[in-house]
Amino acid sequence: MALFSSLTPVFIAIICVLIGIILKSNRNSGKKGKSETENKSKSHPWVDEDLKDSTDLHVEEEDADGDWQGLEENIAHVPFSAERYSEDEMIKRSKEFYELLNKRRSVRFISDEPVPKEVIDNVIKAAGTSPSGAHTEPWTFVVVQDPKVKHKIREIIEEEEEINYKKRMGDRWVNDLKRLRTNWIKEYLDRAPYLILIFKQVHGMLPNGRKKTHYYNEISVSIACGMLLAALQNVGLVTVTSTPLNCGPRLRVLLRRPTNEKLLLLLPVGYPSKDATVPDLTRKPLDEIMVAM
Amino acid sequence: MALFSSLTPVFIAIICVLIGIILKSNRNSGKKGKSETENKSKSHPWVDEDLKDSTDLHVEEEDADGDWQGLEENIAHVPFSAERYSEDEMIKRSKEFYELLNKRRSVRFISDEPVPKEVIDNVIKAAGTSPSGAHTEPWTFVVVQDPKVKHKIREIIEEEEEINYKKRMGDRWVNDLKRLRTNWIKEYLDRAPYLILIFKQVHGMLPNGRKKTHYYNEISVSIACGMLLAALQNVGLVTVTSTPLNCGPRLRVLLRRPTNEKLLLLLPVGYPSKDATVPDLTRKPLDEIMVAM
Numbered sequence: 001m002a003l004f005s006s007l008t009p010v011f012i013a014i015i016c017v018l019i020g021i022i023l024k025s026n027r028n029s030g031k032k033g034k035s036e037t038e039n040k041s042k043s044h045p046w047v048d049e050d051l052k053d054s055t056d057l058h059v060e061e062e063d064a065d066g067d068w069q070g071l072e073e074n075i076a077h078v079p080f081s082a083e084r085y086s087e088d089e090m091i092k093r094s095k096e097f098y099e100l101l102n103k104r105r106s107v108r109f110i111s112d113e114p115v116p117k118e119v120i121d122n123v124i125k126a127a128g129t130s131p132s133g134a135h136t137e138p139w140t141f142v143v144v145q146d147p148k149v150k151h152k153i154r155e156i157i158e159e160e161e162e163i164n165y166k167k168r169m170g171d172r173w174v175n176d177l178k179r180l181r182t183n184w185i186k187e188y189l190d191r192a193p194y195l196i197l198i199f200k201q202v203h204g205m206l207p208n209g210r211k212k213t214h215y216y217n218e219i220s221v222s223i224a225c226g227m228l229l230a231a232l233q234n235v236g237l238v239t240v241t242s243t244p245l246n247c248g249p250r251l252r253v254l255l256r257r258p259t260n261e262k263l264l265l266l267l268p269v270g271y272p273s274k275d276a277t278v279p280d281l282t283r284k285p286l287d288e289i290m291v292a293m
Numbered sequence: 294m295a296l297f298s299s300l301t302p303v304f305i306a307i308i309c310v311l312i313g314i315i316l317k318s319n320r321n322s323g324k325k326g327k328s329e330t331e332n333k334s335k336s337h338p339w340v341d342e343d344l345k346d347s348t349d350l351h352v353e354e355e356d357a358d359g360d361w362q363g364l365e366e367n368i369a370h371v372p373f374s375a376e377r378y379s380e381d382e383m384i385k386r387s388k389e390f391y392e393l394l395n396k397r398r399s400v401r402f403i404s405d406e407p408v409p410k411e412v413i414d415n416v417i418k419a420a421g422t423s424p425s426g427a428h429t430e431p432w433t434f435v436v437v438q439d440p441k442v443k444h445k446i447r448e449i450i451e452e453e454e455e456i457n458y459k460k461r462m463g464d465r466w467v468n469d470l471k472r473l474r475t476n477w478i479k480e481y482l483d484r485a486p487y488l489i490l491i492f493k494q495v496h497g498m499l500p501n502g503r504k505k506t507h508y509y510n511e512i513s514v515s516i517a518c519g520m521l522l523a524a525l526q527n528v529g530l531v532t533v534t535s536t537p538l539n540c541g542p543r544l545r546v547l548l549r550r551p552t553n554e555k556l557l558l559l560l561p562v563g564y565p566s567k568d569a570t571v572p573d574l575t576r577k578p579l580d581e582i583m584v585a586m
Contacts, residue, residue: 077570080400083529084564087409090528094415097527101422101520107373116380121579122387128582129394130519131534137577143585216536219557222512223534226423226519227394234390235383236376241424241516243509255586264512271377277370284430286414289421292436293548 101230102283107238109276110192110268115237117145120194120269123231130224133216138201139224142255143194152254153197153266154189160246161186188240192268196239197251198225199261211260221264232269238276239267394523395576400531402569403485403561408530410438413487413562416524423517426509431494432517435548436487445547446490446559447482453539454479481533485561489532490544491518492554504553514557525562531569532560 085093124141132138144150189195200221204212214220225241232239244251248263378386417434425431437443482488493514497505507513518534525532537544541556 075572075574078573080398080402080565080569080571082400082531082565083396085529087412090412090530091409091415094412094419094524094528097524098415098419098422101419101524103376104422104424105373106424107375109373116384117585119380119383119387121583122384122391124583125579126387126391126394128576128579129391129397131399131522133536135574137582139582141583143583146586149586218511219515219536222515223519223522226516226521227523228519229424229516230520230523231387231390231394235387236378237383238375243426243512255584257584272373272375276373278373279368280371281368281428283421286418286421289430289432290414290417290434290436291548291550292410293439293442 101233104229104233105238105278106240107272107276107278108186108188108240109273110188110238110270111273112191112193113271115193115270119235119237120196123228123235123237124196126231127224127228130220130227132220132224133214136201136204136212136214136217136220138204138214138217139221140199140201140257140261141228142197142199142257144197144255145194147190149254150190150192150195153195153251154186156247156250156254157186157189157244157266160244160250164246188268191273192270194269196228196267196269197255197263198228198265198267199252199257200264201261203260205260218264225265225267228267232267236271237269238272239269242266242268394526397522397526398531398571399533400565400569400571401479401481401533402566403481403531403563404566405484405486406564408486408563412528412530413489416521416528416530417489419524420517420521423513423520425513425517426507429494429497429505429507429510429513431497431507431510432514433492433494433550433554434521435490435492435550437490437548438487440483442547443483443485443488446488446544447479449540449543449547450479450482450537450559453537457539481561484566485563487562489521489560489562490548490556491521491558491560492545492550493557494554496553498553511557518558518560521560525560529564530562531565532562535559535561 120143124143127141128137128139130139144153198221200217201214202217203214206212229239229241242265244263244266251263251266252259252261413436417436420434421430421432423432437446491514493510494507495510496507499505522532522534535558537556537559544556544559545552545554
């Protein structure tokens with residue numbers, strides 16, 4: 001008992017050390033998760049941040065509204081009527097619109113000829129009529145005309161593409177050499193009179209300063225881009241739908257967009273150049289894309 | 294000292310209990326996370342499966358192709374030219390197209406009047422001209438005319454909505470009662486002459502039976518939906534963009550679509566009913582959606 005009581009301080013010390021170790025390991029495991037994230041973001045500091053936008057996929061039931069009209073409780077309803085065409089007219093209009101859109105191709109050979117700014121304003125106004133989840137209109141269209149800004153955009157994108165292609169070459173050198181030559185250099189980023197960079201606003205701000213989640217923001221902004229592509233085709237301008245995935249955050253900083261905006265698409269816009277070519281692709285016939293029942 | 298040593302067992306006991314509590318709380322916090330996930334997937338067994346489609350967000354650099362034209366190495370290129378309009382014509386066309394689209398509203402009051410099927414075929418053909426990542430055309434448009442199938446769709450969607458609303462009522466009963474009355478019952482699913490269910494194909498199949506990832510499939514299909522909405526507006530038909538999120542897998546099974554297809558949007562399509570109303574909303578002006586530099 002004497003031995004025991006003389007050892008008491010030792011026991012207590014050992015136990016204190018044990019508690020200390022347990023507490024520390026707890027904190028470390030927390031830190032470890034954090035530092036892993038830090039490491040990841042080091043290798044591509046912008047990628048993880050950009051991929052954090054999962055608001056489109058993990059919608060909580062409580063706030064998800066099936067028909068996108070969640071914020072209407074206090075809004076008056078007004079009568080609605082639409083243009084009414086005869087059946088023959090409808091068939092004719094639908095056919096002509098299909099024929100117009102069917103001539104659209106993704107074109108990378110864009111002329112540097114100027115295009116009236118008013119046309120660009122109007123096609124973006126057309127895109128802005130798109131529906132959006134709870135009428136949040138979560139889009140920002142950045143229209144770049146300034147040659148210096150366009151060139152900086154090109155530098156950022158080609159730098160990233162170069163990394164992508166060089167990484168690729170390790171595995172698939174022979175096959176990809178051909179692609180390398182055509183794809184890495186994006187001359188249209190300098191030549192096109194306009195670059196339209198489309199940002200999705202992944203959240204908004206409530207009056208109390210808290211974040212307001214924009215549900216379905218990616219779907220909404222993509223739908224708006226569909227309308228934009230149709231509007232461009234309607235005036236005889238061409239573009240190529242591009243997704244400069246790894247460049248988003250750097251381009252966001254360059255264009256001084258806030259952190260709640262993420263780059264979704266970049267569209268170089270102009271007339272096609274005289275020697276423009278497109279790959280000889282066909283589209284799936286109706287019976288491969290439609291099922292009627 | 295004697296007092297101290299006689300209290301030693303008590304000290305040790307207290308310290309052991311402390312360690313026990315710390316260890317237990319560790320394990321619990323781990324378990325808690327797990328059981329929360331389990332609960333979530335229990336209440337909606339199909340949701341998680343449907344949300345597994347993250348192909349749009351986690352694109353590996355190796356396979357992501359910035360300008361969506363990844364599969365062209367062996368495809369011949371052909372000359373391309375576009376319709377050329379005078380500047381005045383371009384401005385006029387862009388303004389008229391904006392004015393046409395600006396009359397579009399999401400309408401839930403849809404007449405049961407029949408609509409020529411040829412018009413529906415043409416608007417879907419128009420949607421099918423949309424660009425897609427590596428020209429995968431990852432869309433399936435299921436057009437439902439059969440009243441029995443439409444009614445089954447309505448049953449599935451209203452059942453899910455009922456669960457959503459009843460869950461909500463626990464927290465926000467008074468505020469949401471109004472929404473409940475208008476939103477839970479979706480009469481248009483029976484009345485609209487057509488329901489167009491748009492599926493994204495999250496992957497395809499290679500000749501060797503392996504999966505072929507469809508990058509950017511959600512963005513691609515959403516862009517196609519933007520073209521579809523423009524095409525519908527162009528013929529005087531109305532719809533409401535809806536995302537029956539929790540119903541996707543049940544509707545997929547009902548419509549006998551393969552597992553690589555996930556429901557993205559459901560559009561009821563028809564003429565507006567005579568007493569149709571829409572919420573009195575306005576759209577953001579151009580300077581709030583466009584930044585020029």
